[in-house]
Amino acid sequence: MLDQPEETHGDGVAPELKDREVLLSVNNIEVIYNHVILVLKGVSLAVPKGGITALLGGNGAGKTTTLKAISNLLKSERGEVTKGSILYRGERVQHLSPSDLVERGVIQVMEGRHCFEHLTVEENLLTGSYTRKDRAAIADDLDLVYSYFPRLKERRKSQAGYTSGGEQQMCAIGRALMSRPETILLDEPSMGLAPQLVEEIFGIVKSLNENEGVSFLLAEQNTNVALRFAHYGYILESGRVVMDGPAKALRENADVKEFYLGMSDEGRKSFRDVRSYRRRKRWLA
Amino acid sequence: MPDQLLFAMEVSLNGLMTGIMYALVALGFVLIYKASGIFNYSQGVMALFAAMTLVGIQEGRVPFSHLINSIFGTHITEFGFEVPALLAILLTVAVMIAFALFVQKFVFRHLVGQEPIILFMATIGLAYFLEGVSDLMWGSEIRQLDVGLPQGINGAIDNATFEALGYGFFIDNLDISAAIIAAILVAVLIAFAQYTKQGRAMRAVADDHQAALSVGISLNYVWILVWSLAGIVALVAGVMWGSKSGVQFSLSLIALKALPVLMLGGFTSIPGAIIGGLIIGMGEALFEFVVSSNDLFGAWFGFTFSATENWFAYVLALAFLVFRPQGLFGERIIERV
Ligand SMILES: Nc1ncnc2c1ncn2[C@@H]1O[C@H](COP(=O)(O)OP(=O)(O)OP(=O)(O)O)[C@@H](O)[C@H]1O
Ligand SMILES: [Mg+2]
Numbered sequence: 001m002l003d004q005p006e007e008t009h010g011d012g013v014a015p016e017l018k019d020r021e022v023l024l025s026v027n028n029i030e031v032i033y034n035h036v037i038l039v040l041k042g043v044s045l046a047v048p049k050g051g052i053t054a055l056l057g058g059n060g061a062g063k064t065t066t067l068k069a070i071s072n073l074l075k076s077e078r079g080e081v082t083k084g085s086i087l088y089r090g091e092r093v094q095h096l097s098p099s100d101l102v103e104r105g106v107i108q109v110m111e112g113r114h115c116f117e118h119l120t121v122e123e124n125l126l127t128g129s130y131t132r133k134d135r136a137a138i139a140d141d142l143d144l145v146y147s148y149f150p151r152l153k154e155r156r157k158s159q160a161g162y163t164s165g166g167e168q169q170m171c172a173i174g175r176a177l178m179s180r181p182e183t184i185l186l187d188e189p190s191m192g193l194a195p196q197l198v199e200e201i202f203g204i205v206k207s208l209n210e211n212e213g214v215s216f217l218l219a220e221q222n223t224n225v226a227l228r229f230a231h232y233g234y235i236l237e238s239g240r241v242v243m244d245g246p247a248k249a250l251r252e253n254a255d256v257k258e259f260y261l262g263m264s265d266e267g268r269k270s271f272r273d274v275r276s277y278r279r280r281k282r283w284l285a
Numbered sequence: 286m287p288d289q290l291l292f293a294m295e296v297s298l299n300g301l302m303t304g305i306m307y308a309l310v311a312l313g314f315v316l317i318y319k320a321s322g323i324f325n326y327s328q329g330v331m332a333l334f335a336a337m338t339l340v341g342i343q344e345g346r347v348p349f350s351h352l353i354n355s356i357f358g359t360h361i362t363e364f365g366f367e368v369p370a371l372l373a374i375l376l377t378v379a380v381m382i383a384f385a386l387f388v389q390k391f392v393f394r395h396l397v398g399q400e401p402i403i404l405f406m407a408t409i410g411l412a413y414f415l416e417g418v419s420d421l422m423w424g425s426e427i428r429q430l431d432v433g434l435p436q437g438i439n440g441a442i443d444n445a446t447f448e449a450l451g452y453g454f455f456i457d458n459l460d461i462s463a464a465i466i467a468a469i470l471v472a473v474l475i476a477f478a479q480y481t482k483q484g485r486a487m488r489a490v491a492d493d494h495q496a497a498l499s500v501g502i503s504l505n506y507v508w509i510l511v512w513s514l515a516g517i518v519a520l521v522a523g524v525m526w527g528s529k530s531g532v533q534f535s536l537s538l539i540a541l542k543a544l545p546v547l548m549l550g551g552f553t554s555i556p557g558a559i560i561g562g563l564i565i566g567m568g569e570a571l572f573e574f575v576v577s578s579n580d581l582f583g584a585w586f587g588f589t590f591s592a593t594e595n596w597f598a599y600v601l602a603l604a605f606l607v608f609r610p611q612g613l614f615g616e617r618i619i620e621r622v
Contacts, residue, residue: 071499076397099498109499110499119488123488
C-alpha cells in the first residue's frame with residue numbers, strides 16, 4: 001500500500017482560518033460510475049467557513065467528481081458515493097437532492113459554465129434564485145451581482161449563448177450567487193479563458209470571499225493561479241489526495257513547484273514516478 | 286372574379302382552420318420534446334383519452350363500468366346526472382394532470398439518462414396502454430361531444446363575402462371558435478413560458494438539464510408540469526376535433542398529421558408548430574382542390590387525383606426537410622466555444 005510522508009500533509013486548515021468552523025467535510029469517500037468504474041479512492045477534505053479551498057490536479061484526477069459528489073449532481077451521471085461520508089454543518093448530505101443542497105447554501109458552478117444558452121443573461125441569473133421565496137430580496141441581489149459583474153449588466157438582455165466565454169463564466173458565477181450561497185463549489189473557472197480574464201475572475205472570487213463571506217471549494221488545473229488566491233490546497237491524483245497544505249506552503253514545496261507549477265526542465269510528472277508515497281490515512285474516521 | 290379563384294380562397298380558409306387543429310396537436314409534442322427530449326408518440330392518444338374522459342364526465346358515465354359490471358354482475362353504466370360542460374372540462378384537466386403525475390412517477394422517472402430511442406419506445410408503450418385504459422374506462426363507442434361551441438355556417442362571413450365577391454364563403458363557426466381558442470391557448474402558454482418563474486425553469490430545463498439541476502430546479506417537477514400542459518393541449522385538440530367529427534378511435538390518428546407539421550416547423554419551436562400547422566393545413570386543402578378538380582388539373586393533364594390529404598403533408602414536409610433540416614423555426618443551434 002502506498003502511503004505518503006508526513007511532511008506533505010497540512011493540518012486541513014490554513015493557519016489564518018484555524019479557529020473557523022468547518023462547513024463541509026468530506027471523509028474518505030469512494031465514488032463509482034456505472035457500478036464499475038472506481039474513480040475516487042478515498043478522498044477527504046475540509047472546507048472552513050470563509051475560506052477559499054483549492055482542489056488541484058491534472059486531467060481525470062477526480063476534481064469534478066469530488067465536487068459533484070458533494071452537490072449530488074453525480075446521480076444524474078450514474079455515479080454513486082459507495083463509501084465514506086459527506087457532512088455539511090454536521091449533517092449527512094449524501095441522500096439529499098441538489099435542490100435540497102442549494103437550499104442549505106451549497107451550490108455548484110459547473111465546469112464549462114453551462115449557461116442556459118437561449119435564456120437572456122438576466123433570466124439566467126434569475127434561475128439561480130429558483131429555490132428562494134423572498135421576492136423583494138431577489139431584486140436586491142440582482143443588483144449586487146451586477147455590481148460585481150458590471151459587464152453582465154451591459155449584456156443583460158442578450159441571449160447567454162451569444163456572449164463571450166468570460167461573460168458566460170461570470171454569468172454562471174452570478175447565477176450561483178443568486179441563490180444566496182454560503183459555499184460555492186467552483187469547477188475550473190479558468191478553463192479556456194485568456195490569462196487576463198482569469199485574473200479578473202479570480203479577483204472577483206476573492207472579493208466575494210472577503211466582502212460577502214462566501215466560502216469556496218475551487219477545482220483547478222491552473223495550480224499557479226489557484227494557489228495565489230486560495231488559503232488552502234489539496235492535490236488530487238488518480239482519485240486520491242496525495243498532498244495538502246496551506247496555499248503558501250504548497251507554493252513553496254519543491255515537488256509542487258516541479259510537478260504542478262512547471263518550474264522544472266523535466267516537465268510534469270506524477271509524484272509516483274519519483275518516490276513511493278506511503279499514504280497516511282489521517283482523515284480516516 | 287373567376288369562380289375557381291373564389292373556390293380556392295374558400296378552400297384555403299378552411300384549410301387554415303384545419304391547420305390550427307394540426308398546430309394544436311403539434312404543440313403538445315413540442316412542449317414535451319423541448320423540456321425532456323422525449324418524442325411523445327402518445328400525444329394523439331392523449332387527445333382521444335381527454336376527449337373520451339370529457340364526454341364520459343359530461344354524460345355522467347361510470348368509469349370502468351364494463352369491468353365493474355362483469356366482476357360484480359351489476360348493471361350500472363351511468364350516475365344518472367349530467368355534469369355542466371365547464372365543470373366537466375375542469376375535471377378532465379384534473380385527470381390529465383393525474384395522468385402526467387402517473388407517467389412521471391411510474392415511467393420516465395426510472396428512465397432518466399436513457400437514450401432518446403428508449404424513451405421513444407416507452408411512449409409507444411404508453412400510447413397503447415392509454416388506448417387500453419381509455420377503452421376500459423369509457424368503452425369504445427363513438428360519442429358525440431358538445432361543449433356548447435357554436436356550430437354551423439357563419440352567417441356574417443357568408444353575407445359579407447357574398448356582398449363583396451358575389452359568392453358566400455362557407456366557414457364553420459366551430460372552426461372559428463377553434464381558431465380563437467387555439468390562439469388564446471398559445472398566447473397563454475407563451476406568456477407562461479416567458480414571464481413566470483416556472484416557465485423560466487421550464488425553458489432552463491429545455492436548454493441544459495445538468496445546469497438546471499445545479500441551480501436547484503427539480504427536473505421531476507418540471508417534467509410533470511410539461512406533461513400536464515401537453516395533456517391540457519391534448520384536451521383542447523380533442524375537444525375541437527371531437528366536436529367536429531365525434532369522439533372515436535380515429536381521433537388518436539391526428540398525431541400522424543402533426544408529424545409533418547413538426548418536420549416543417551421544427552421540434553422545438555412553439556411558433557414553428559403554429560405556422561407549420563397553418564402551412565400544412567392550407568397547402569393540403571389547396572393541393573387537393575387543384576389536383577382533384579376536373580377543370581384545373583384534369584383539363585391540363587387529363588386525369589385527377591383524390592384523397593391526397595393522406596400523403597401530401599408528408600411530401601411537403603420531406604421537401605422542407607431536405608432544405609432546412611432544423612425546420613422553419615427550429616431553434617438555431619448556437620455554436621461557440
Ligand atoms: N460519467 C462518467 N462515467 C464514467 N466515468 C467518468 C464519468 N465522469 C468522469 N469519469 C471518469 O472519472 C475520472 C475523473 O474525472 P473527473 O471529471 O472527476 O476529473 P477532473 O479532475 O475533473 O478532470 P479535468 O481536469 O479534466 O476536468 C476520469 O477518469 C473520467 O474518465
Ligand atoms: Mg473536471
